[in-house]
């Protein structure tokens with residue numbers, strides 16, 4: 489066993505656990521990497537060096553250190569490290585989430601923020617969200633009528649897939665043959681395999697050999713995705729008279745604009761679409777699922793939320809998007825859920841230019857992992873950090889963020905970073921929170937939720953990078969307000 493690299497022994501390097509030859513710290517890491525990193529940080533501090541296989545990375549675990557990555561040196565850390573899976577990545581030059589910081593990435597970011605994920609574009613699709621919410625409520629109503637249990641995650645996943653599919657290309661994922669359904673299948677496969685690849689990649693042991701064949705399978709899926717996208721693009725070019733422009737219409741318009749600062753190619757459009765499907769579906773449905781699980785385990789919070797909705801919205805109509813502003817407890821429940829369960833708990837960045845973090849020199853091209861999970865649960869920043877306490881967001885204390893601060897979801901307070909931070913932070917945060925608020929509100933307005941055979945939901949976290957629940961959330965909806973009846977009231 490090598491000697492621990494304590495800062496006193498080598499002031500150029502941050503603290504690091506004792507390492508084994510060749511594998512380094514691999515033996516200290518589990519498949520829930522964010523939890524392993526958090527546990528190690530409680531011993532080795534908020535900035536530590538972790539070596540696994542051939543990869544050395546700095547791990548950031550508190551708000552003050554994250555602030556240096558997300559704000560002080562934001563532009564220096566605005567790049568992603570290369571992943572070995574890039575070898576099988578046909579979109580490696582166009583995938584927004586993995587692109588290096590470049591003129592092209594800046595161009596795509598502008599398209600995201602000003603066009604396809606802008607507040608205006610999101611609000612144009614509020615009726616689509618309402619329809620999909622209604623479908624979801626009807627599925628649960630039927631289960632309630634039949635006295636059947638439901639797997640909440642499966643239904644939520646179908647809803648978020650339909651939402652993204654309709655916003656991106658005006659089609660639902662219904663029926664096995666629909667474009668949406670096929671894209672969903674391919675994206676699901678890619679997510680699964682990329683999880684495997686990135687895990688191997690994080691430890692860099694199997695990278696060269698692709699032992700599980702995941703690289704080859706990802707490539708095959710990407711080729712299928714590519715062919716599907718060709719068909720979708722063609723259809724959009726033929727039917728370009730849609731009254732409401734979806735994301736594909738907007739991107740095709742930009743691709744044909746001779747004055748655009750950068751040429752958006754068809755490959756570029758496909759890469760961006762892949763990102764929207766990979767980044768925008770599971771993340772949101774997993775967060776709603778965690779919120780439901782926390783509420784089931786905290787019946788007083790569930791009751792309080794239902795009372796707030798009953799008082800503000802009443803029982804004669806369904807909660808709707810303009811209501812969110814008047815539902816502070818709902819906002820607090822969503823914030824507290826994302827604090828405890830950030831859907832992407834680890835953020836990977838690459839250093840573009842040498843700088844210092846916490847006084848330690850960081851060389852160009854070093855890998856940095858920001859552990860959002862550990863930061864959001866830092867006991868120095870949050871009282872009873874592991875407890876689900878939405879009330880903390882209702883008061884303006886030193887460790888709580890004022891619920892009316894519009895910046896607090898965007899990682900401006902660096903002890904609360906569910907969407908990462910800085911210029912590379914999540915561009916879908918506004919869409920995600922809109923969907924989260926409304927779906928959760930509708931689910932608890934219309935139903936009481938019961939467990940059977942167990943007293944508490946098992947909150948164990950699943951393996952991989954997505955921080956999903958390890959066990960399906962299976963429960964019984966009991967009708968409170970019949971969505972079909974109130975729908976007829978609001979027309």
Ligand code: HEM
Nearest residue numbers: 585767768771772775831832907908909912913914916920
């Ligand atoms: C609860 C839901 C969501 C959570 C918790 C979440 C979280 C994150 C996080 C932590 C990052 C990395 C940020 C960083 O490096 O600092 C990210 C990146 C990204 N997210 Fe989200 N996200 C969510 C929903 C969405 C949605 C709905 C979309 C789009 C439809 C989206 C699209 C993206 C994209 C494209 C990136 C890559 C950005 C880049 O590399 O510049 N996300 N997200």
